[in-house]
Amino acid sequence: MSPGSGSRRTVWDLPLRLFHWLLLLSVTAAIVSGKWGGAAYALWHGRIGLLILGLLSFRLLWGLVGTRSARFLSFWPTPARLRRYFSGQWQGVGHSPLAGLAVLGLLFVLGAQVLSGLGANDDIAFAGPLAAWLSKADSDALSLWHQRLSSALLAMIMLHLLAIACYELLFQHRLLLAMLSLRKRLNRERVAAAPAWRLLLALLLALASVYFVQQLGQVRTPAPQASVATPAW
Template sequence: MTAQISHETAWEPGDAHTSPASVKVWDLFVRAFHWSLVASFALAFLTGDEMENLHMWAGYAAAGLVALRLVWGLIGPRYARFTQFVKSPASVVRYIGDVATGREARYVGHNPAGGVMVVALLAMLVGLSVTGILMTTPAYWHSESLEDVHEVVANLMLGLVVLHLAGVILASIRHHENLVHSMITGRKRAPEADDVS
């Protein structure tokens, strides 16, 4: 499967020239999932104990989004599939070593570290969903120990979000590419000779 290349004009403040060729990487579902998950997790995290109903509904929304993303990771387009970005531990370690020395390749989709981050974030969200839903059942209603686990997982998730943002900023700087903009438009710069597509 080859990526479609187009020559589109991308307006940037103070920039009136045509952008380099670009490829469609993130489909509409992945982009909508990403930003909806950002909103639902932020809402759930910020409401916590203060607004229990809103917290629960935001959590249900996040759980539903994760379930849909797991399915999409199996049947979605190329760059959405887990088989495209989940790499072996050796590949991840090698990539992180390349990042440390400033020699990492640019990936059109998720790089190996980004792939690990996607899996880790989804795993934390599954943990949050399971513990949150269990606390609404008669067997675990307002269980303090389960609530403690839920809070620990939420804080671990927040830590992963910070690492994810740091990785996005680093990759954007290193590869001269606005990855946040790419997750809005779905497009990234077309692969060059040394890039991994």
């Protein structure tokens, strides 16, 4: 089927697309706040990291109980699927096996980046919510990995954008239009929606993960010591 044939039908559900754009904005804000440093870094970088943690938690459960095109099993890049894709025999809905490989890789690196940031510190103004639960050496090690993973994440983002550009310019697949409208040209019926309770469950998991991490950080944060009055001898 040519890229322009078929009718435009819904493929990706609205929660998945909202996740995608919120994640894009959040990662951009995290990168900018990290580059600025200073007060913006100390105040906002950690908050944005918690937002990304919540988004990834939502995506994890939505990949298990969401709509068909959102589930990981629907685009898991098995060797058989990859062979069919590269031989031109793949005819699926949603992410192709190659795109699925890119999505899983990006989510893995981003998840590792967030988890390392939870225990990282900069020795000046910032400490992740779980840094107090770790030794200084372990926190410093996570800080180093957080910096290394940021370079890997930027590289994967650039490859992701390059792949989109190739699909748009070389293969005439309107991925950006599909990502904005939630629809793409298909010769089959649209993907069925998931029950509302599954969406609620995924949202509750996302909120619970952020709340749990925040509470852990507050438990181990030392309270400021009250000043002791000097006795008048």
